Amino acid sequence: MKVTYEQKLTLYFFMIFSLFTAVIIIFEQSRETKFKTEALEEKLDAYTEIINASLENHPTPLPALESLSALLPENLRITLISRDGEVIYDNTVEGTMSENHSVRPEIVLAKTKGSGSNIRTSATNNRKYLYYAKRSNLCFIRVAFPYDIQIRQFLKSDNLFLYYIALLFIITLFLIHYVANRFGASIKKLKEFALSGGNNPPDTRIEFPEDELGEIGGKIIDNYEQIRKRKKELQLEREKLLQHVHTSGEGLCFFSPDKKIGFYNGLFIQYLNIITDEPASDPSVVFTDPSFKEVAGFIAGAEATGKYYETQISKQGKHFNIRVNIFEDSSFEIIINDISGQEKTHLLKQEMTSNIAHELRTPVTSIRGYLEIALEQALNKEKVRSFLAKAHEQTLVLTELIQDMSLITKIEEVPLSFKKEEVRIEELLYNLKEELNERLIEKNIRFEWKNMEPVIVPGNRNLLYSIFRNLMDNAIRYAGTNIAVRVNKYNEDKDFYYFSFSDTGTGINGEHHLNRIFERFYRVNEGRTRDTGGSGLGLSIVKNAILFHKGTIVAKNRAGGGLEFLFKLAKYK
DSSP: OOOOHHHHHHHHHHHHHHHHHHHHHHHHHHHHHHHHHHHHHHHHHHHHHHHHHHHHHOSSHHHHHHTTTTTSOTTOEEEEEOTTSOEEEETTSSSOOOSOOTTSHHHHHHHHHSEEEEEEEOTTTOOEEEEEEEEOSSSEEEEEEEOOHHHHHHHSOOHHHHHHHHHHHHHHHHHHHHHHHHHHHHHHHHHHHHHTTTOOOTTOOOOOOSSHHHHHHHHHHHHHHHHHHHHHHHHHHHHHHHHHHHHOSSEEEEEOTTOOEEEEOHHHHHHHHHHSSSOOOOGGGGGTOGGGHHHHHHHHTHHHHOSEEEEEEEETTEEEEEEEEEOTTSOEEEEEEEOHHHHHHHHHHHHHHHHHHHHHHHHHHHHHHHHHHHHHSOOOHHHHHHHHHHHHHHHHHHHHHHHHHHHHHHHHHOGGGSOOEEEEHHHHHHHHHHHTHHHHHHTTEEEEEESOTTOEEEEOHHHHHHHHHHHHHHHHHHSOSSEEEEEEEEEEOSSEEEEEEEESSOOOSOGGGTTTTTSTTOOOTTTOOGGGOOOSOHHHHHHHHHHHTTOOEEEEEOTTSSEEEEEEEESOO
16 A cells, blocks of 8 residues: 555654654653662662761771661661671671672772662672662771662652653644644645646646645646646747748758757758759758758858858759858758749849940940040130030049949949958048048038947948948938938947947938838939939948848938938958
8 A cells, every 4th residue: 555645744753753752751761760879879878977987986897787776777788898808797697708799899889989889689698689888998888778679669760751751742643643634735736736737627726725835836836837828829839830831932941959850841852952963852961962061061160150151052043042040059940042033133133234334334435525526626715614524524423323333233243252351440430531521511510420449340341431431422412511420339239230320411201212212223302313413322332231241221210300320230250
C-alpha cells in the first residue's frame, strides 16, 4: 500500500517527537536518580563523620562504635579498613576478615578523592549494598545500606513527570495529525491537479484550504491556466504563421544554430531546384552548392560580419534575391525571392535613363554649335555676351543632369565599384558648410547640427557627402530665405544611426507629394518648378545612396513648418 504524504508527514513528526520525548525522559530519570543518590550519600557521609568523631575520642574502635548504636540505623553496616586495605572491624562479620579491601571501588575512590560510593554485592555475605567510604586520619570508614526494596524505592524516579510527558506526547500527536492533515489536503489537491494534466472541466476550480500552502497552490493553478491560455494562443498564431509561410511568394527556410533544418516551404525547394545544378529536395544543399558559396561563407563568419546579408543569383534566365537573417539565439533564416520581374522593370528604367541621357546630348551639341556660330558671326557685342551666358548656363544644367543620371545608374548597376571606408559625418558637414557658405549667406540660412561626435559610418565618402549635399541643395532652392537647417543624430542602436534633416521653411503643400519626391524627375508643381534649377534627380540620388548604406529614408512636413527627412545609415559594412 502506497503511503500518502499526510501519513509520511505524521510518521516523520511522530518519530522526531518520540525521539525527543525519550531523550527527555532518560535525561530526567538519570538526573533525578543522581540527585537522590547524592542525598543518600550525604546522609551516609554524616554517619561517617559521627563515627570518625567517636573514634578520635576512644582509643579502641569497638567500645566507640558500641556507644553509637543508639544513634545509627540498625541496618547500617560499618566497616573500618586500614590504610593498607586490611579490615579492622565489620559489624556484620564475627571475627576477622583476611581478604584485602584496598581494591574495592569505594576504597579506591576514597584514596584519590577522599570519598567514594558504589553499589555492588558483598563478597563476604553475598548481599547487595550501597557502599560509601571516606578517608580519615586513622583509617578508611565505610558505611553501607542494604540495597533492598526500601532503598530502590527511594532511588526510583517520580512517575508524575512521566505522566505529564505521556499526556503531552498524546496531545502533540493529535496536533501533528491535524497539521499534517492540513498540509496533506493541499498537497493531495495539487497532486490530483498534476496527475490530471490540468484537464479539469472548464467551469470547475480546485478549492484549497485557507493557509499559505493553499494560497501557493491557488497561484500555481492560476499560473498554469495563464500558461495554457498563452500556449493555445501561440499555437493559433503558429498555425497562422505557417499558413502565411506556405502561401508566401518567397521561399523560406529556418535553421537552428547548428544548421539543422527547422521548417521550410515548398517554394524554397522549387527555387533551389532552379538555382542548383542537381535536383534538390534537402534545403541543407545551400551549404554545399557552389551557387551559394558566398551565402555559406557569410553564415560561417556571421559573428564577425554582422547579422544580415543580401546578394543576388542569376540562373536559367531568372534572377533571385537571397537574404540571410541571423537571430539573437544564432538561429537563422534564408529567404529566396524571385525578382526576375523586378529586374526586368529595373532594366527598363535603366534603358529609359540611358535614352534620356542620349537625348539630352543632342541639345547640348546644338547649344555648343549655336555658340560657335554666334562667335563667328558679327553680332552686337552685348547680345552675343548675353546669349553666350544663357547658353553656357543651360549647358551646365544639362551636364549636371547627365552626371546625376550616371551616378544613379552606377549606384544601382555596379555598387561594388564604390570604395568603402570609415567616414566621420561631422567632418563631411564642416566641408559642406564651407562649400555652400556664400549661398547660405545670400539666403540668410543658418546651418547647424548636433550629436555628431563621434559618428563614424562605414561606407563611400562621396555617396555619403552627396546625401547631405543634395538635401542641402533642396533646402536652399525650395525652403525659402531666413530659415534654419538642422541635422541631428536623434537615436542609434547596435545596427543603425538614425538622422533627422529638417528646415524651417515652407514645406510641401499636399501630403500626396511626400511619397513621390524621391522619384526621378518628379517635381512638385506648387513652388517647386524648373525655374529654381537642379536636375530633378537630387532626392533620387539621396534615396539610392542611403539604400547603398543599408538604410531607408522618409519625408514629412514638420508641425511648426518646413520639411523633415528621417533616414538611417548602417553601422556595419
